[in-house]
Amino acid sequence: MKISADDIYKSVQKIRVANPLIHNITNYVVMNNTANALLAIGASPVMAHAQQEAEDMAAMAQALVINIGTLSSSWVEAMYRAFAAASEKGIPVIIDPVGVGATSYRTETVRGLLDAGRPAMIRGNASEIMALADDELKTKGVDSASASDEALYAAQIISEKNQCVVVVSGAVDYVVLGAVIAKVANGHPMMTRVTGLGCTASALCGAFAAVENDIVSAAVQAMAVTGLAGELAAAKAAGPASLQMHFLDVLYNLTAADIRDNLKVEV
Amino acid sequence: MKISADDIYKSVQKIRVANPLIHNITNYVVMNNTANALLAIGASPVMAHAQQEAEDMAAMAQALVINIGTLSSSWVEAMYRAFAAASEKGIPVIIDPVGVGATSYRTETVRGLLDAGRPAMIRGNASEIMALADDELKTKGVDSASASDEALYAAQIISEKNQCVVVVSGAVDYVVLGAVIAKVANGHPMMTRVTGLGCTASALCGAFAAVENDIVSAAVQAMAVTGLAGELAAAKAAGPASLQMHFLDVLYNLTAADIRDNLKVEV
Amino acid sequence: MKISADDIYKSVQKIRVANPLIHNITNYVVMNNTANALLAIGASPVMAHAQQEAEDMAAMAQALVINIGTLSSSWVEAMYRAFAAASEKGIPVIIDPVGVGATSYRTETVRGLLDAGRPAMIRGNASEIMALADDELKTKGVDSASASDEALYAAQIISEKNQCVVVVSGAVDYVVLGAVIAKVANGHPMMTRVTGLGCTASALCGAFAAVENDIVSAAVQAMAVTGLAGELAAAKAAGPASLQMHFLDVLYNLTAADIRDNLKVEV
Numbered sequence: 001m002k003i004s005a006d007d008i009y010k011s012v013q014k015i016r017v018a019n020p021l022i023h024n025i026t027n028y029v030v031m032n033n034t035a036n037a038l039l040a041i042g043a044s045p046v047m048a049h050a051q052q053e054a055e056d057m058a059a060m061a062q063a064l065v066i067n068i069g070t071l072s073s074s075w076v077e078a079m080y081r082a083f084a085a086a087s088e089k090g091i092p093v094i095i096d097p098v099g100v101g102a103t104s105y106r107t108e109t110v111r112g113l114l115d116a117g118r119p120a121m122i123r124g125n126a127s128e129i130m131a132l133a134d135d136e137l138k139t140k141g142v143d144s145a146s147a148s149d150e151a152l153y154a155a156q157i158i159s160e161k162n163q164c165v166v167v168v169s170g171a172v173d174y175v176v177l178g179a180v181i182a183k184v185a186n187g188h189p190m191m192t193r194v195t196g197l198g199c200t201a202s203a204l205c206g207a208f209a210a211v212e213n214d215i216v217s218a219a220v221q222a223m224a225v226t227g228l229a230g231e232l233a234a235a236k237a238a239g240p241a242s243l244q245m246h247f248l249d250v251l252y253n254l255t256a257a258d259i260r261d262n263l264k265v266e267v
Numbered sequence: 268m269k270i271s272a273d274d275i276y277k278s279v280q281k282i283r284v285a286n287p288l289i290h291n292i293t294n295y296v297v298m299n300n301t302a303n304a305l306l307a308i309g310a311s312p313v314m315a316h317a318q319q320e321a322e323d324m325a326a327m328a329q330a331l332v333i334n335i336g337t338l339s340s341s342w343v344e345a346m347y348r349a350f351a352a353a354s355e356k357g358i359p360v361i362i363d364p365v366g367v368g369a370t371s372y373r374t375e376t377v378r379g380l381l382d383a384g385r386p387a388m389i390r391g392n393a394s395e396i397m398a399l400a401d402d403e404l405k406t407k408g409v410d411s412a413s414a415s416d417e418a419l420y421a422a423q424i425i426s427e428k429n430q431c432v433v434v435v436s437g438a439v440d441y442v443v444l445g446a447v448i449a450k451v452a453n454g455h456p457m458m459t460r461v462t463g464l465g466c467t468a469s470a471l472c473g474a475f476a477a478v479e480n481d482i483v484s485a486a487v488q489a490m491a492v493t494g495l496a497g498e499l500a501a502a503k504a505a506g507p508a509s510l511q512m513h514f515l516d517v518l519y520n521l522t523a524a525d526i527r528d529n530l531k532v533e534v
Numbered sequence: 535m536k537i538s539a540d541d542i543y544k545s546v547q548k549i550r551v552a553n554p555l556i557h558n559i560t561n562y563v564v565m566n567n568t569a570n571a572l573l574a575i576g577a578s579p580v581m582a583h584a585q586q587e588a589e590d591m592a593a594m595a596q597a598l599v600i601n602i603g604t605l606s607s608s609w610v611e612a613m614y615r616a617f618a619a620a621s622e623k624g625i626p627v628i629i630d631p632v633g634v635g636a637t638s639y640r641t642e643t644v645r646g647l648l649d650a651g652r653p654a655m656i657r658g659n660a661s662e663i664m665a666l667a668d669d670e671l672k673t674k675g676v677d678s679a680s681a682s683d684e685a686l687y688a689a690q691i692i693s694e695k696n697q698c699v700v701v702v703s704g705a706v707d708y709v710v711l712g713a714v715i716a717k718v719a720n721g722h723p724m725m726t727r728v729t730g731l732g733c734t735a736s737a738l739c740g741a742f743a744a745v746e747n748d749i750v751s752a753a754v755q756a757m758a759v760t761g762l763a764g765e766l767a768a769a770k771a772a773g774p775a776s777l778q779m780h781f782l783d784v785l786y787n788l789t790a791a792d793i794r795d796n797l798k799v800e801v
Contacts, residue, residue: 027581028295028562028565028581029565029566029569029581030566031295031296031337032296032297032299032300032462032463032566033566035296035462035463036461036462036507036508036511039459039460039461039462039507040460040506040507040508045462046366046369047294047295047296047336047337048337048366048370049337049339050337050338050339050340050372051339052340052370052372053370053371053372053373056369056370056371056372057369057370060369069581070565070581070582070583071584072583072584072585072608073584073586074339099580099582102580102590102591102594103582103586103587103590103591104587104590105584105586105587105590106587192573193573193574193786194570194573195566195569195570195573195579196566196569237783238780238783238787239574239782239783239784239785239786239787240570240573240574240782240783240786241570241574241778241779241780241781241782241783241786242779242783244508244570245508245509245512245779246505246508247508248506248507248508249504249505249506249507249508249509250506251506252460252506252507252508253505253506295562298562298563298604299563299564299566299567299729299730302563302729302730303728303729303774303775303778306726306727306728306729306774307727307773307774307775312729313633313636314561314562314563314603314604315604315633315637316604316606317605317606317607317639318606319607319637319639320637320638320639320640323636323637323638323639324636324637327636341606511775512775512776512779513772513775514775515773515774515775516771516772516773516774516775516776517773518773519727519773519774519775520772520773
C-alpha cells in the first residue's frame with residue numbers, strides 16, 4: 001500500500017463534489033467545531049441523537065461518527081440504534097472512545113458498542129486505546145520499550161479483536177489494521193491545547209471513509225489532512241484560539257500543493 | 268410597504284437601547300454563536316430548556332425562538348410549554364424547523380407545534396419549507412418553473428395555513444405573508460460553509476420582532492442585517508471560520524452607513 | 535493578606551506544570567470556550583454529567599465547577615452526586631449560579647445544592663448574588679447607597695451563611711470571605727458582549743483553586759487573570775468575537791510582565 005499526496009487530494013475533491021452526509025452522535029463540547037470542520041472540507045454534517053430518529057438519520061448518511069465525550073444513557077441508546085442501522089446498510093462507522101478508561105461507565109459503554117457491532121474504525125489517543133486493550137495487556141504482559149510501543153501493541157490487539165482499523169493519534173499517528181501499520185507524522189504540539197481537535201480528526205475520518213472504500217487509506221488521509229492543516233494553521237496562529245480558526249480556514253482552502261509540500265506519511 | 272435602510276438602523280438602535288430578552292430553545296451546535304450574535308446586535312440571550320422553567324422564561328422574554336436542530340422528547344415538551352406561555356402573553360414566537368423532512372420525527376414535531384399554536388414567523392431553507400408544505404404540494408400539484416418558485420409557493424401555502432410570516436432563506440431570501448412577498452438579496456455563498464448561520468438568522472428575527480411589531484418588516488430587517496453582515500465579514504475573511512468571527516464583530520459595530528451602502532431589499 | 539503579580543504568576547506556572555484536572559458540569563452554551571480557556575491556561579478540562587460517572591470523575595479531579603446555565607433535572611442530580619464526591623475527598627467546588635432569581639427552578643436548585651454541601655466558592659454577577667441573599671436582604675432591610683454596595687452586602691451574607699468565598703463580578707469584582715474584601719478592577723466593558731466569559735471566570739477559579747489552597751487568593755488570582763486577559767484581548771479586538779479569540783491566545787501566552795504591568799488588585 002502506498003498513499004500519495006495525489007490520492008489524498010483526490011479524496012478531498014470527491015468530498016467537495018459529493019458533499020457526503022456525515023451523521024455525528026458526538027459530545028456537546030465539540031459539536032460546533034466538528035460541524036464546521038466537516039463543512040470546511042466539503043461534507044454535510046448532521047447532529048442527531050434522539051432515539052426516535054437515530055436510525056433514520058444513520059441510514060441516510062454516508063458515514064456515522066459515534067463519540068462518547070459527554071455520554072448519558074439516552075444518548076448511548078441512540079448510539080446503539082444508529083450503529084445498527086448504519087451496519088445494516090453497510091455505512092462505515094467511526095468510534096471515538098473519548099476518555100475510555102477514566103470511568104467504568106465509559107469503558108462499559110465502548111465495550112458494549114464493540115460487542116454489538118463492527119465499526120470500520122476506532123480512533124483514540126494512546127491512553128484510550130490502551131484502556132480498551134487493558135485486559136489483554138494485563139494478561140499477556142507487555143515488554144514494550146516505550147509508551148508508543150505499548151499503544152501500538154494495544155492497537156493491534158484491538159484491531160484483531162474487532163476486525164477494524166484502529167488509529168492511535170499523538171505526535172505521530174498510527175493507523176493499524178492487523179499487521180499493517182501506517183504512520184502519519186503531521187501535526188503540531190499546540191493542537192493539544194485546542195479542545196476537540198481529536199474529535200475533529202474522527203469526524204474527518206468519517207468524511208474520508210464516505211468517499212474512500214479502503215478504510216486504512218481513508219484513515220491515513222484524514223489523519224494527514226488534520227495534521228497538516230494543524231501545521232499550516234499553527235504557522236499563522238498566535239495561540240490555540242487563532243489556531244482553531246486558521247485550521248478551519250485552511251481546510252476550506254486546502255490545495256494539492258498544501259498536501260504535497262507538507263505530507264509526512266510512512267506506510 | 269417599504270423598508271428603508273433607515274428603518275433597519277432604527278430597529279438596531281432600539282435593540283441596542285432596550286436589550287430585549289430573547290429566549291432560545293435551540294440546538295447544541297449553534298448555542299454559542301446564537302448567543303453571541305444576539306449579544307453582538309445588542310439583545311440579551313437566554314437559553315433554557317428545562318420543563319420546570321420553560322414557561323417562566325418565555326413569559327418574561329420579548330421574543331421566543333424555537334429551533335429543532337438537535338431535538339429530543341424532553342426538549343420538545345419544553346418547546347410546547349414555552350410556546351404556550353409566550354402565546355398567552357402575546358410574545359412573538361419564531362420557529363426554525365431545522366432538517367424537517369429529513370426524518371419523520373422532525374416533521375411530526377414541527378407539525379405538532381404548528382397545530383398547537385400560531386407563531387409570528389417560520390424561517391427555514393427551501394427544502395425545509397417545501398417539506399412542511401409537502402402534502403399540499405402533492406395534492407395541488409406544482410407547475411413551478413424552478414426550485415425557488417416551488418419554495419415560494421410552499422411558503423405561501425404555509426403562511427396561509429398558519430397565518431404567519433414565512434421566511435425562505437437562500438441566495439435570495441423570501442419573506443412571505445399571504446400575497447405579500449419581499450425579497451432580500453444580501454448574503455454571501457461562503458455563509459453556507461459556516462454551521463448555524465441560518466439559526467443565527469432565526470435568532471436575529473427574534474431580536475427584531477422584539478422591537479418591531481410588523482412581523483414582515485422585522486423579518487426583512489433581520490434577514491437583511493444577517494445577509495449584509497455576512498457580506499461585510501466575507502470581504503475580510505480567509506475562510507468560513509474567520510467569516511464567523513468577522514460576522515459577529517460586524518454585527519457589534521454595525522453602522523447606518525453599513526446598512527445604507529449594502530442593502531438589497533425589494534418588496 | 536497581599537496578592538502580588540508574582541503570586542499570580544507562580545500559580546499560573548503551577549497550573550502549567552501540574553495540568554490539574556478540572557471537572558465541569560456546565561452549560562451547553564459555554565462548554566467549548568470553557569474547555570479552551572482551561573487548556574489555554576494549562577489545565578486539563580473534563581466535561582461529564584452522566585449520573586453513572588459524575589462521582590467517579592469528580593473524585594479524580596483537582597477541582598469541580600458546577601454551573602447551572604442550562605440545567606435540567608438529570609443534570610442537577612449529577613451536580614449533587616459530583617458535589618458530594620468532591621466534598622468527601624476535599625476537592626474544592628466552585629458554584630456558578632447562572633440566572634438564579636430569574637426562575638424559581640434556578641433558585642431552588644442553587645439553594646438545594648448549598649443546603650447539601652459547602653462549596654469553596656460561589657461566583658456570580660451582582661443580580662445573581664443578590665437573588666441568593668434575597669430573603670435576608672428583605673428581612674434585614676438594606677440601606678445601601680448603591681447597587682454595588684447592596685451586592686457586596688449580599689455577598690457577605692452568603693459568605694457567612696455558607697462559610698465560603700463569594701465572588702461578585704462586574705466592572706469591579708469583589709472577592710468576599712466574611713469581613714475580608716478584595717477588589718479586582720481588571721476587565722473591559724466589551725467582555726459583557728461575549729457569552730460565557732463569566733462562566734470562563736468560574737472555570738478559571740477552579741484551575742487556580744486546584745493549585746492555591748487559600749481560596750480567597752485563588753479567587754483573586756483567577757478574577758485578575760480573567761480581567762487582564764480581557765483587557766489585553768480587547769486592545770487587539772475589532773469586536774466581541776475577536777475579543778474571545780484573543781482572550782484565549784492571551785491566556786496561553788500569559789507572561790509575568792503581562793500580569794505585573796496590568797494588575798489592579800486591592801485587598
